Amino acid sequence: xxxxxxxxxxxxxxxxxxxxxxxxxxxxxxxxxxxxxxxxxxxxxxxxxxxxxxxxxxxxxxxxxxxxxxxxxxxxxxxxxxxxxxxxxxxxxxxxxxxxxxxxxxxxxxxxxxxxxxxxxxxxxxxxxxxxxxxxxx
Numbered sequence: 469x470x471x472x473x474x475x476x477x478x479x480x481x482x483x484x485x486x487x488x489x490x491x492x493x494x495x496x497x498x499x500x501x502x503x504x505x506x507x508x509x510x511x512x513x514x515x516x517x518x519x520x521x522x523x524x525x526x527x528x529x530x531x532x533x534x535x536x537x538x539x540x541x542x543x544x545x546x547x548x549x550x551x552x553x554x555x556x557x558x559x560x561x562x563x564x565x566x567x568x569x570x571x572x573x574x575x576x577x578x579x580x581x582x583x584x585x586x587x588x589x590x591x592x593x594x595x596x597x598x599x600x601x602x603x604x605x606x
Contacts, residue, residue, distance in 0.1 A: 495545045498552035499578075499585040504560055505537040506572030511605075513568070514538065518603045520567040525559075531603045538572070539606075544579075553579045 511534070518531040518538060528542045540559070546552035560574055580588075588594025 495547050497582045498544045498546055498549065499580050499582065500540075500542050500544050500552065500556045501576070501578040502540045502556050502559060502574065503537065503576030504540075504570075504572040505575045506570055508535045509570040509572075511535045514570060515603055515605075517567045517569040521563055521569065522603060524563065524567060529601055532606050533603065534606045537575075537606075543582075549579050549581075553577060 514533045514535060518533055518540070521540075522528045522531065525542075527544070528540060530541050532539045544552045544555055546555060556577055556579060557574060560569065560572070563569060564571065585594060
């Protein structure tokens with residue numbers, strides 16, 4: 469049936485119909501934590517680079533940094549975990565030159581869905597809420 473979204477069952481994914489009547493999976497929100505690390509860099513340059521990245525991409529919730537590592541947390545909209553992870557893994561490298569970020573390597577990535585994020589927060593063992601939002605030292 470065109471334009472109708474079937475009720476999701478226990479094994480089905482929510483779908484929607486595009487302009488051509490083809491079904492496609494709906495996107496979801498994923499909480500991303502990207503950790504990077506490398507050789508020491510001047511702390512002011514690290515902060516400036518992360519601020520530029522946040523300015524270029526206002527979806528970034530918070531960044532924490534030191535002179536040899538940083539953590540970036542944000543929400544990503546994607547069809548599934550694989551798509552969200554792929555975008556997250558490209559973030560640092562694709563913006564290294566434009567934001568003048570240090571040449572650090574990605575050393576950690578966590579991608580969790582919105583429900584899991586809120587469940588962790590409610591149970592008191594998730595990451596602290598991203599407050600205050602912005603770029604802050606560790």
